[in-house]
Ligand SMILES: Nc1ncnc2c1ncn2[C@@H]1O[C@H](COP(=O)(O)OP(=O)(O)OP(=O)(O)O)[C@@H](O)[C@H]1O
């Protein structure tokens with residue numbers, strides 16, 4: 001009896017998983033349609049004159065892509081963003097892993113990043129401007145202070161939680177310290193490190209837009225402020241939409257990169 | 271013990287592993303081992319049997335060189351142990367397979383760490399994968415294997431480095447009873463085939479009697495040797511013959527009697 005009652009839901013589950021509705025791409029599409037539909041309705045209903053419907057926003061988006069203003073703005077925004085993210089990713093993972101491997105480094109570094117993670121960092125932007133001017137440096141630093149703490153702290157935790165028996169296994173087969181780090185600790189830590197990278201990079205996107213709104217309007221930030229001031233809200237929302245899409249695509253690519261670099265078994269699952 | 275007396279008459283093989291006055295107190299103050307001295311004979315399978323938490327894993331890890339003893343020393347093949355060595359290989363209770371590596375890479379990992387060239391180490395790994403019955407699963411990842419298959423992979427990895435001493439910490443405790451019996455038979459075959467020294471930790475009295483040349487019974491923590499049993503069982507008559515052998519049953523019973531007093 002128990003056998004039968006246990007197998008029935010299992011069968012149903014596989015049926016559901018096999019149906020096209022459960023396919024990940026399909027789920028994505030459905031949720032996108034629901035969100036955009038709600039947006040369209042809310043825009044027509046009008047919630048506020050400053051909230052254009054989805055269709056108008058898309059119209060403005062394509063217009064700005066075609067006349068080249070959006071791609072140009074994106075390129076400008078990309079500069080502090082990419083420099084900031086590259087620095088945050090490499091320095092952040094490096095510092096986090098070091099702190100995970102070395103108690104002294106942790107003692108030295110972790111209080112700073114724990115404070116940085118919980119502090120409202122946007123409040124630091126005026127100080128950055130004061131110290132480094134209104135140029136590229138301040139914007140890069142804004143990206144870094146937004147992105148780094150979570151990257152560092154996740155890398156630290158990830159390394160600290162390497163399964164002890166895997167490390168003992170490596171030691172028992174006479175692995176050198178470097179071999180243990182490269183072949184065991186880093187691959188074991190990579191899921192949590194990459195979770196930190198995803199959160200950190202998303203925060204970096206927020207950082208660059210903040211910097212472009214608060215320091216000097218350039219790139220996407222310029223499109224947002226300018227169109228807000230002249231009440232061209234479709235353009236403003238189109239710019240925001242573009243940066244969100246860009247950010248989501250970037251973070252999905254990051255996920256793919258993890259599977260390729262460190263965790264081949266994840267490709268086998270999906 | 272009659273079984274022990276019977277074995278005394280045979281010439282004793284030389285000691286491969288000598289544990290000399292080992293004590294271990296963990297940093298927290300837990301005294302796991304107290305002045306333990308044991309010899310493990312070359313080419314034999316010696317089991318460590320004792321109540322849970324008595325320090326069996328601790329002793330095995332000290333012999334493996336993975337954790338330091340508080341005092342005393344361990345000699346393996348005549349040399350004092352200061353850390354892990356190429357003459358010892360460990361089989362882990364939780365398998366310790368790398369989830370991101372397939373069976374082939376996991377089994378060849380000991381050789382990979384030694385710097386053996388890829389084609390060479392994969393040839394060796396392939397042989398041992400086949401010998402533990404995992405042929406066809408070289409490309410599978412650990413999450414695609416059953417518990418028993420994972421332990422086979424862990425065993426193949428330890429065999430692939432061709433160590434003289436195999437340290438096995440409850441290798442069969444995470445598999446079901448049928449698989450376990452199959453493993454025990456495979457293990458006996460393995461012992462006959464590979465002239466290696468096996469140190470085997472187990473919870474199961476039957477298993478210890480079935481596979482061991484010698485059983486060391488440890489007392490409560492802090493552990494000391496409580497008694498040593500040498501099951502005088504004639505192997506080769508097949509598993510069913512052994513399990514019905516009166517000597518087998520008597521040994522199981524006498525060990526149970528001596529372990530019972532550690533239960534509270
Ligand atoms: N890293 C550690 N730090 C502190 N105490 C420990 C540590 N590892 C083990 N102990 C303690 O040492 C004692 C012996 O542990 P050990 O794991 O060697 O026992 P065991 O005989 O293998 O037990 P089991 O049969 O349950 O596996 C236990 O009381 C345990 O609490």
Ligand SMILES: [Mg+2]
Pocket residue numbers: 326327328439
């Ligand atoms: Mg144990």
